[in-house]
Amino acid sequence: DPYAGDPPRHPALKVNSLKPFNAEPPAELLTETYLTPNQLFFKRNHLPVPAVAAASYRLQVEGPGGRVLELSLPELKRRFPKHEVTVTLQCAGNRRSEMSRVRQVKGLEWGVAAISTARWGGVRLRDVLAHAGYGEEEAAGEQHVCFEGLDKDLGGAAYGASIPFRTAMGRGADVLLAYEMNGEELPRDHGYPLRVVVPGVVGARNVKWLGRVSVSREESPSHWQQNDYKGFSPAVDWDTVDFTTAPAIQELPVQSAITAPAPGATVPPGELTVKGYAWSGGGRGVVRVDVSLDGGRTWRVAELTGEEQGPGRAWAWRLWQLTAPVPPDAAELDIVCKAVDASYNVQPDTVEPIWNLRGVLSNAWHRVRVTVAE
Ligand code: MTE
Ligand code: MO
Known part of the structure; x- marks a missing residue:
C-alpha cells in the first residue's frame, strides 16, 4: 500500500x-x-x-x-x-x-x-x-x-x-x-x-x-x-x-459561504446569528458581504472581522457575521450570502450559468435553508 x-x-x-x-x-x-x-x-x-x-x-x-x-x-x-x-x-x-x-x-x-x-x-x-x-x-x-x-x-x-x-x-x-x-x-x-x-x-x-x-x-x-x-x-x-x-486557473474569483447555521438546522424564533467567510483572489480585499434571510428579496450588511490587509495584498479571508430578527411569521428561512471584492466583482446568483464539467470555480451565492421552531 x-x-x-x-x-x-x-x-x-x-x-x-x-x-x-x-x-x-x-x-x-x-x-x-x-x-x-x-x-x-x-x-x-x-x-x-x-x-x-x-x-x-x-x-x-x-x-x-x-x-x-x-x-x-x-x-x-x-x-x-x-x-x-x-x-x-x-x-x-x-x-x-x-x-x-x-x-x-x-x-x-x-x-x-x-x-x-x-x-x-x-x-x-x-x-x-x-x-x-x-x-x-x-x-x-x-x-x-x-x-x-x-x-x-x-x-x-x-x-x-x-x-x-x-x-x-x-x-x-x-x-x-x-x-x-x-x-x-x-x-x-x-x-x-x-x-x-x-x-x-x-x-x-x-x-x-x-x-x-x-x-x-x-x-x-x-x-x-x-x-x-x-x-x-x-x-x-x-x-x-x-x-x-483554456488558460490554467491562477487567481480565483470572489467567494463567500455560510458556515452557521448548518443546512437543515432548526433555529428558534427571535434572533438569528449567521456566520461565514469571504475571500477573493489576486489580493482583492472583500469590501462587503450581503446576507438575506428570505432567499434574496431583502438584504442586510454583515459585520466583517479578521485581519485587514493592505490594498492589492489582501491575501487572507475575512470572517463575517450578522445578527438579525427572524421574521415573526416565518416557518422556514432561505439564508443567502454574497460578497463584493475591491474591484466590485460579485458572485453569480445561481450555479447553472457557471457549471463546468470539472466542477471548478463554484462561487454562486451560497444558500442554506433552515426551519424555524421553538
Ligand atoms: N502539491 C503537491 N506536491 N501535491 C499535491 O497533490 N495538491 C495541490 C496543492 N499542492 C498538491 C500540491 C492542491 S490541488 C491544493 S488545493 C493544495 O495543495 C492543498 O494544500 P493543503 O493540502 O495544504 O490544503
Ligand atoms: Mo486543489
Whole structure:
C-alpha cells in the first residue's frame, strides 16, 4: 500500500477520499478561529505523502543556463531573510458538490470548507530566484516559474505546477517557500519540509514537498497545469473538451459561504446569528458581504472581522457575521450570502450559468435553508 506511510489525521475532518487523502473540516469549525488550526486545515493530496528526511533534503533551483543550485533547509534559513504572511488557500474544487447537484461533474465532492487560512513563514521565492541569477528583466518575456513536488505517481511523474514569472517577482514579494505554518514546523500533509505559498492564487499552484524550481518559457508540462484546473463553458462536455483552449486557473474569483447555521438546522424564533467567510483572489480585499434571510428579496450588511490587509495584498479571508430578527411569521428561512471584492466583482446568483464539467470555480451565492421552531 503506497499510502501506508501517510501521517495520522484529526478525527473531526470530513474525509472525501482516503487514498489519496482529501478532507475538509466541519464548516462550523472553520470560522471558530481566524487562523485555521493546522490539524483542521483542509488537506488536498493527489498522491501518497512522501517521506522526506530533513537532513538529506536539498531544494534544487535551476538557474539561467541550466546551472542547478542545491540548498539545504538550514542554508535556506541562514541565507535568506524570514518573511511571514497570512494567506488563505482555496482549492479550485471548493463547493463542487453544489455544482454536481445541477449536473454530474468529475471530481471530489467538496463542501464549503476546501478553504483555510494560516500564517505562513519562510523565504521569499523572489530572493531565491535572485540568488540563482534571475533579475526583474526576465519578466519582459513571458516566462513561468515551474515547481515540482517530491510526491510521484506510479509511473514516476511528480506533481507539478507553474505560475507566471511576474507573479513570483511581484505580489509585494509575498510568494513564499514556506517552512512554517501557524508558528509550527510545516506538517507532513501540508508539504514538509518546504512548500510554495502563492497568495491570491488557486491551491493547485501552491506545490507541497517542493523538490525543484525552474524558470521556463513554457508553463509546467504537468497534467495538473495542462489538462486539469481549467474552466470551461457549460456547453463543453467530456466528448468535446479541448484543454489547450483554456488558460490554467491562477487567481480565483470572489467567494463567500455560510458556515452557521448548518443546512437543515432548526433555529428558534427571535434572533438569528449567521456566520461565514469571504475571500477573493489576486489580493482583492472583500469590501462587503450581503446576507438575506428570505432567499434574496431583502438584504442586510454583515459585520466583517479578521485581519485587514493592505490594498492589492489582501491575501487572507475575512470572517463575517450578522445578527438579525427572524421574521415573526416565518416557518422556514432561505439564508443567502454574497460578497463584493475591491474591484466590485460579485458572485453569480445561481450555479447553472457557471457549471463546468470539472466542477471548478463554484462561487454562486451560497444558500442554506433552515426551519424555524421553538
Ligand atoms: N502539491 C503537491 N506536491 N501535491 C499535491 O497533490 N495538491 C495541490 C496543492 N499542492 C498538491 C500540491 C492542491 S490541488 C491544493 S488545493 C493544495 O495543495 C492543498 O494544500 P493543503 O493540502 O495544504 O490544503
Ligand atoms: Mo486543489
